[in-house]
Amino acid sequence: MTSTELTAGVTAFIPGPASPYQGDIARYWDGEARPVNLRLGDVDGLYHHHYGIGDIDHAALGDTGDSGYENRLISELHRLESAQAEVLLDHLGPIGRDDTLLDAGCGRGGSMVMAHQRFGCDVEGVTLSAKQAEFANRRALELGIDDHVRARVCNMLDTPLERGQVAASWNNESSMYVDLEDLFAEHSRVLSVGGRYVTITGCWNPRYGQPSKWVSQINAHFECNIHSRREYLRAMANNRLVPQAVIDLTPETLPYWELRATSSLVTGIETAFINSYKDGSFQYLLIAADRV
Numbered sequence: 001m002t003s004t005e006l007t008a009g010v011t012a013f014i015p016g017p018a019s020p021y022q023g024d025i026a027r028y029w030d031g032e033a034r035p036v037n038l039r040l041g042d043v044d045g046l047y048h049h050h051y052g053i054g055d056i057d058h059a060a061l062g063d064t065g066d067s068g069y070e071n072r073l074i075s076e077l078h079r080l081e082s083a084q085a086e087v088l089l090d091h092l093g094p095i096g097r098d099d100t101l102l103d104a105g106c107g108r109g110g111s112m113v114m115a116h117q118r119f120g121c122d123v124e125g126v127t128l129s130a131k132q133a134e135f136a137n138r139r140a141l142e143l144g145i146d147d148h149v150r151a152r153v154c155n156m157l158d159t160p161l162e163r164g165q166v167a168a169s170w171n172n173e174s175s176m177y178v179d180l181e182d183l184f185a186e187h188s189r190v191l192s193v194g195g196r197y198v199t200i201t202g203c204w205n206p207r208y209g210q211p212s213k214w215v216s217q218i219n220a221h222f223e224c225n226i227h228s229r230r231e232y233l234r235a236m237a238n239n240r241l242v243p244q245a246v247i248d249l250t251p252e253t254l255p256y257w258e259l260r261a262t263s264s265l266v267t268g269i270e271t272a273f274i275n276s277y278k279d280g281s282f283q284y285l286l287i288a289a290d291r292v
């Protein structure tokens with residue numbers, strides 16, 4: 001194991017990828033700089049790599065014709081992405097200032113900052129990408145919360161956290177990069193008994209039958225492996241995680257996608273999300289589970 005000092009003064013442990021696939025994913029996120037993510041993050045300094053939920057505020061958006069419309073559209077997409085993270089945090093249960101939380105697959109750290117700002121607690125994040133961890137730690141330093149919010153380069157299936165160390169943990173659109181049995185075994189290990197696990201994820205719908213062509217297109221686009229709703233529930237049951245809430249957020253995420261599809265920041269994946277949500281082959285799901 002090697003270690004390196006980040007500009008933020010936080011030591012990141014870099015054990016190297018556990019598999020060639022993880023090496024590919026680390027390179028993918030090290031190289032990611034899509035305007036749809038950076039321009040949205042620039043709105044208020046919360047950088048997300050997840051999607052949005054909720055109704056469009058048409059009054060705030062105003063007329064398509066006028067000069068400020070594109071900036072207002074970007075602000076609106078960003079507001080919906082932050083609203084998504086707020087809903088995830090709503091499901092963590094009561095969290096105290098002395099608690100520690102785990103953000104598994106933390107990206108550029110937007111959700112970690114929001115969690116600390118809401119609860120005053122410590123938040124530990126892990127990502128495969130050294131660039132993302134540096135970015136998240138730099139933001140924490142700029143905000144003066146680097147003593148509470150820390151991102152490390154490590155595999156979420158094998159974290160340096162102690163058994164039972166965290167009061168709550170989550171995956172926000174990061175569980176489609178790992179085996180779910182391995183993932184939930186690790187969350188179950190680091191969560192205290194009675195702690196809460198939350199995921200927001202896209203999953204394929206067993207009622208459709210198999211992954212649709214749209215789901216396959218999303219997998220190819222992000223180099224990920226979307227699991228089915230059934231796999232989530234089965235792997236949780238096998239790892240002492242008992243669902244407390246299963247919420248289908250599909251109707252709430254469609255407005256975000258339909259608005260995003262009209263913006264200058266489109267990436268080309270919008271049609272696959274919209275079509276798969278509409279044909280029922282894909283669902284945007286929140287699952288909150290108790291560690292028993």
Ligand SMILES: C[S@@+](CC[C@H](N)C(=O)[O-])C[C@H]1O[C@@H](n2cnc3c(N)ncnc32)[C@H](O)[C@@H]1O
Nearest residue numbers: 048049050105106107127128155156172174177
């Ligand atoms: C789509 S981004 C989500 C980022 C963040 N959760 C958010 O909501 O902004 C997926 C993240 O999962 C991370 N990831 C994927 N596989 C991982 C693994 N095995 N261990 C740690 N992080 C992983 C990636 O590095 C990336 O940060």
Ligand SMILES: CC(C)=CCC/C(C)=C/COP(=O)(O)OP(=O)(O)O
Nearest residue numbers: 034036037048049050173201202222
């Ligand atoms: C719901 C599913 C299946 C998500 C896959 C994981 C993923 C890449 C999420 C968004 O990241 P991003 O914010 O970097 O993507 P984009 O650039 O499209 O906004």
Ligand SMILES: [Mg+2]
Nearest residue numbers: 036037049050
């Ligand atoms: Mg994005």
